[in-house]
Amino acid sequence: MAECHTVAVAGLGSIGMRVANALDQGIEGLQLKAVALRDVTTATARLSGLRSSPAILPLSELPEAADIVVECLPPSAFPELGNAMLNHGGKSLVVASVGQLLIAEGFLDAARAADLAILAPSGAVAGLDGLRAAREIGLEAVSLKTRKPPHSFGDSVRIGDTIVAASAIEEPTRLFSGSARQSISAFPKNINVAATVALAGLGADRTSVEIWADPGIAMNTHELTIRSRGGKIRAVSENLPDADNPKSSAITAYSIIAALRRMESAVSVGS
Numbered sequence: 001m002a003e004c005h006t007v008a009v010a011g012l013g014s015i016g017m018r019v020a021n022a023l024d025q026g027i028e029g030l031q032l033k034a035v036a037l038r039d040v041t042t043a044t045a046r047l048s049g050l051r052s053s054p055a056i057l058p059l060s061e062l063p064e065a066a067d068i069v070v071e072c073l074p075p076s077a078f079p080e081l082g083n084a085m086l087n088h089g090g091k092s093l094v095v096a097s098v099g100q101l102l103i104a105e106g107f108l109d110a111a112r113a114a115d116l117a118i119l120a121p122s123g124a125v126a127g128l129d130g131l132r133a134a135r136e137i138g139l140e141a142v143s144l145k146t147r148k149p150p151h152s153f154g155d156s157v158r159i160g161d162t163i164v165a166a167s168a169i170e171e172p173t174r175l176f177s178g179s180a181r182q183s184i185s186a187f188p189k190n191i192n193v194a195a196t197v198a199l200a201g202l203g204a205d206r207t208s209v210e211i212w213a214d215p216g217i218a219m220n221t222h223e224l225t226i227r228s229r230g231g232k233i234r235a236v237s238e239n240l241p242d243a244d245n246p247k248s249s250a251i252t253a254y255s256i257i258a259a260l261r262r263m264e265s266a267v268s269v270g271s
Contacts, residue, residue, distance in 0.1 A: 008066035014244035016072030018253035029264030099184035124249035127235030134228035
């Protein structure tokens with residue numbers, strides 16, 4: 001019988017619950033072992049429909065409970081889990097808050113030293129297979145333009161030095177232009193895709209990002225443009241917002257689930 005790896009899910013919001021449900025329903029080679037949510041009563045209620053009975057643990061104890069930890073936390077909670085993972089070499093961390101990998105100073109170097117494997121799923125952006133191939137032949141420029149309905153940014157949004165109500169935005173408005181690293185600092189809950197693109201390509205400071213609030217669209221749209229010695233690639237993703245968390249795209253949780261299936265698959269397709 002093939003070895004079964006244990007999995008813990010950190011966070012039980014819209015993304016974390018979908019991942020936990022998928023594991024409970026069955027992903028070959030993986031077993032849901034534990035979850036983390038600060039409110040145990042809430043966690044118990046959310047898990048009541050599962051067939052399995054994962055342990056409900058503090059974030060700091062998840063690395064001891066499972067081979068693979070799936071992070072589905074608010075960005076502010078990432079450091080607590082990340083630091084705990086660094087003390088457990090040989091584990092794997094699947095990251096939803098990919099932006100934190102760019103702004104948590106020294107974390108990636110510490111992870112390498114600790115033999116901590118990190119997987120950043122594609123999330124809501126397409127074209128990463130082409131980006132990885134283009135990196136091998138020689139990247140020249142990578143840019144990402146993200147457009148979202150204004151309400152996806154919350155009740156209010158910052159435009160330059162001004163805070164305005166999202167409902168007051170009546171035409172396409174550029175909220176940000178700069179590097180991937182700067183975009184994560186400015187919009188930590190909205191632009192994890194910028195960090196994913198940066199990690200796969202030219203890095204946090206050479207990846208150009210624009211963020212727009214557009215009342216004329218209903219979907220979160222990401223346009224990735226790649227120029228390399230091999231030519232030009234343009235990939236556009238139009239994703240419905242997550243019904244429970246419009247700051248994220250509905251497909252994000254399923255990208256994590258697909259990544260978990262790929263980790264245990266005998267055949268891997270794509271670069």
